[in-house]
Amino acid sequence: MRVHDTESLTLSGSVVAIGAFDGVHRGHQTVIREMVRKSHLEGVPSVVYTFDPPPRAYSQGAQILTSSDEKxxxxxxxxxxxxxxxxxxxxYMKRSAGDFIRELHMIHPRAVMVGNDFRFGNKRAGDVSLLKExxxxQPVxxxxxxxxxxxxxTRIRELMMQGKQDQALPLLGWM
Structure with missing residues (x-):
């Protein structure tokens, strides 16, 4: 696996999953496995587009569940x-939605997997509808x-803050 900065990867085809993926919890694992499976079916590389730090950690001070190396x-x-x-x-927060879309075009995604509430670009101007243009x-x-x-x-963080590690750890699926 290779790790890239933004705008440093060019591919002739890919399948991409985009998200913070903080914790790489069981939900994330399901999405990523599906993305990898789809990339194999399409015969193109799988790509995870993620953030360091996670946006909620940067803008809201949320606890980070996994370091970038762990992720x-x-x-x-x-x-x-x-x-x-x-x-x-x-x-990064000042980048326009168009900048993000231009960057994605560099890896020629055959499919983009995001959550239904995915937002991107300055002031969260871009959404799933814009990506679909x-x-x-493939909304997840x-x-x-x-x-x-x-x-x-968020749920895992809340459980951990409440001292309910016994409930949080099974949701992570790797501890």
Whole structure:
């Protein structure tokens, strides 16, 4: 697996999953495995586009569940070919939605996998509808626990802050 900065990877085809992937929890693992499977079917590399630090950690001070090195190792273990690690900072936040779309065009995605609530670009101006104007987008359905609750980094953080590691750790799926 190779790790790239933004705008440093050019591919003639790919399947891409975009997200913070903080914790690389069971929900993320499901999405990434599906993305890797789809890339194999398409005969193109799999790419995870992610952020360091995660946007919520940068803008809201949220606890980070995995360091970038841990995240990269977990993605490698899931069979990802390439990781684009965007440095999430003030400059990145000023990028337009068009800048992000132009960057994605450099890797010629045959499919882009994102959550239904995915937003991008300055002031979160871009959304899934805008992505669909440029790419084949496969929105990802939330992955839920047996009790029906959605697995999310936010939920894991909240459980950990409440001292409920016994409930949080199974959601991560790798501890």
């Amino acid at each position: 990269i190792q977990r993605l490698k273990n899931l069979g990802v070919d390439h990781v684009i690690m965007a440095k999430f900072d003030e400059n 440029h790419f084949t987008v 359905r939330p992955v839920c626990c047996p009790d029906g609750e959605r697995i999310s980094s």
